[in-house]
Amino acid sequence: MHYTFHQLQIFCKIVELRSITKASEHLNLTQPAVSIQLKNFQNQFPIALTEVVGRQLFVTDFGKEIAVAAQRILEESQTINYKTTAYQGKLSGRLKIASASTGKYVMPYFISDFFSSNPEIELFIDVTNKAKVVNSLENNEVDFALVSVLPDKLKLESVSLMSNSLYLVGSKAFNIEKRRSIKDLFEKTPLIYRENGSATRNAMEQFILKKGYKVNKKIELKSNEAVKQAVLANMGLSIVPLIGIKNELKNEELQIIPVKGLPLHTNWNLVWLSAKKLSPVALAYLEFIKDKKDSIIERDFQWVNDF
Known part of the structure; x- marks a missing residue:
């Protein structure tokens, strides 16, 4: 087999979104380009990965198993990249944060400088309502969450950011x-x-x-x-x-x-599961927050005192 990482990325995105059109939009590629790569990837297997019924694309059971393996390969490739940059003395890896909806007015200010200073980091922020934020924490899908009300049912550590x-x-x-x-x-x-x-x-x-x-x-x-x-x-x-x-x-x-x-x-609080083993990136961000939060509030949020 001679599949490429590019084909694996495209196939995983098609499986995730169940649509060639949506996958092309997400990947900033043309729809024909995505279709061609899917066809080239499919040609390497004797069993169908996807099928179209009516105008709806479905992933076969075999396709789902291949997608799981493909995602694992992509993640291992990212791990190699992270280890390489870490060996060079650079902070790298993924930082995943879930934020309550109103947190979109807060979170960017508390991460901008950290992100700018560490260009090798991949940042993922999911802005949603409190119930889904708690669910992300409970399922250990994120490193941190930004909430204004601490959930009772989870054992959490927290840092208070601002009122x-x-x-x-x-x-x-x-x-x-x-x-x-x-x-x-x-x-x-x-x-x-x-x-x-x-x-x-x-x-x-x-x-x-x-x-x-x-x-x-x-x-x-x-x-x-x-x-x-x-x-x-x-x-x-x-x-x-x-x-x-x-x-x-x-x-x-x-x-x-x-x-x-x-x-x-x-209060806006940055929270994480007490039992979670934080990655080097997450630990570095936590130290950044503890050290810089007061100066960030002074710089970007003094206006709230006018009300």
Whole structure:
């Protein structure tokens, strides 16, 4: 057999995405180029790796076994590269981080300098909701996770990064003068929620429950950006992290609505499984965070003190 690493990479991506079109987009290749490489790879086997039923591509059982072996070969190749750069005195390897959705406004600042100083490192950041972040930790799929609420069921180590404050906000067009009370704000105005599994949604629900407000109009959206855009369009109010609305407040597109008991305060924490054996890259990043977090906050997040 004379397969190439390039063919292995393409085949693994096709298996992962179940689509030649999606694989070509992900790999920045043309669809014909991917199809040709798949055909050349297939020609080396007497048994079909994939089959097309209708317009849907399926991976055969044999193809799935070959994909597992191909992925193992690719990973071993990466290990050789990492060991080579390590022998040359360079830090190399993969760093995998799962981040709660709002963490996308935080995490880049706490990794940019480390990543720039270590160009041999491969970085993977999965931005999702809290429930999926916890699942990634539980399954040992990541080195670290960025969360604002520590999950109870896992034994974790953590480093506190910075505070996370949540405020009730409305668009500049929202006229608070017309509302008779804060109770009316929550009971007679549409409220915009994140989806179930979101830490922001949980904080918002706990606050409303504690106050005893009865929500009559509810809108549910699946991302912080979607919630922000809905508030900007004056569809309703929402309790959101301050970290995600800096520009909208600066441009006076959004307004913070003063409410007793708000803002809610939590902390962004970098967490990892207590039993996890951290890689050299992960250990180096942990030392970087402990050493540099205060200066990063001073440099990039002083603006939060204005609110």
